[in-house]
Amino acid sequence: MFKRKEREAPRKLTEFFRLAEGRKIQDGAGAGSRSASSTAQTNNNPTPSSGESHINDNPLSSSPFCSPVKQKRRIGEGGGNEDEAEAAGNEMDESSTQAEQLDAFPTSGQPIIDTTMKEMLQTLRGALQSDMAMFMNNTKREISAISNRVEYVENKMEEFTLAHNELVDAHFEVEDEIRAMRLKMADVEDRARRNNVKFRGIPETVKPAEITTYLQKLMMTVLPSLSPADITIDRAHRLPKPSFLPEQLPRDVIARIHFYHIKDQLMRFARQHPSLPDPYAGIALYADLSQATLSARHNLVPITKILRNNKILYKWGFPAKLLVEMNNESHAITSIEKGLDLL
Structure with missing residues (x-):
């Protein structure tokens, strides 16, 4: 971003000189028209007023290097045509601040001294600093808005995470309860069929x-x-x-x-x-037996085959499990993994 501003500095300086040259041309045209009007008035009125004589006799009134602001002031002081003064005042009021600053600088027809160059560079530097300050303020506001949004999203995500964890814990608890209820129902159904x-x-x-x-x-x-x-x-x-x-x-x-x-x-x-x-x-x-008990016993068929092949006595318990006695100890087998570990 700073490199881009450095590249724009010479271009802005060139624009200053171009605007100054254009102002010189406009001032020259305005001075010519005013000079022609003044000549006509002199021929018609051989005895001009003191104010008109002051305007015509002043060599700076038609100078292309005289600023429009000064020309406006001189026209008002000379007591000339009020309509022209008012029109000139309206034109001057519509000029931008940048044009007014350029009036203080010499045009291409005048020599540029060190002080003037320094003032021009300081003006350019002030413009760049103003642009950078505006850009930084806008950037800070955008970053602040994004930071607030990110903080809001993070807070919401934290709430969602806590709610999700609670739902997961509740889900596991419900699964355990459902499993216990299924075993209880199977046990009640088997007892009714005993x-x-x-x-x-x-x-x-x-x-x-x-x-x-x-x-x-x-x-x-x-x-x-x-x-x-x-x-x-x-x-x-x-x-x-x-x-x-x-x-x-x-x-x-x-x-x-x-x-x-x-x-x-x-x-x-x-x-x-x-x-x-x-x-x-x-x-x-x-x-x-109930269908749940039959399915559970079917899953334990590989263990029952091993027990029969090794002539180990076993019996079925409720809920579905194998009751085995080995080495004068009773064991309950509820899954294939547990049965394989035992055998």
């Missing part, structure tokens, strides 16, 4: 009204020590067939055993004997 047993493989020829009797006979065959009161079944019916089962396989039957300990004995027998005695050899028994 007396249910799924039978897969019962022929479709067994009518719905005959399902309860068919299941009671199966229980008496598997557990002959039971009494008729122990094999009470609250209700039993068929389920819609899942899409992953073969088409020829009959629909599953779900039954609610009235006594939980009887249901537990029945499931224990099914785990110990892969095949039931005739005529129920093709029937399999499964626990009735």
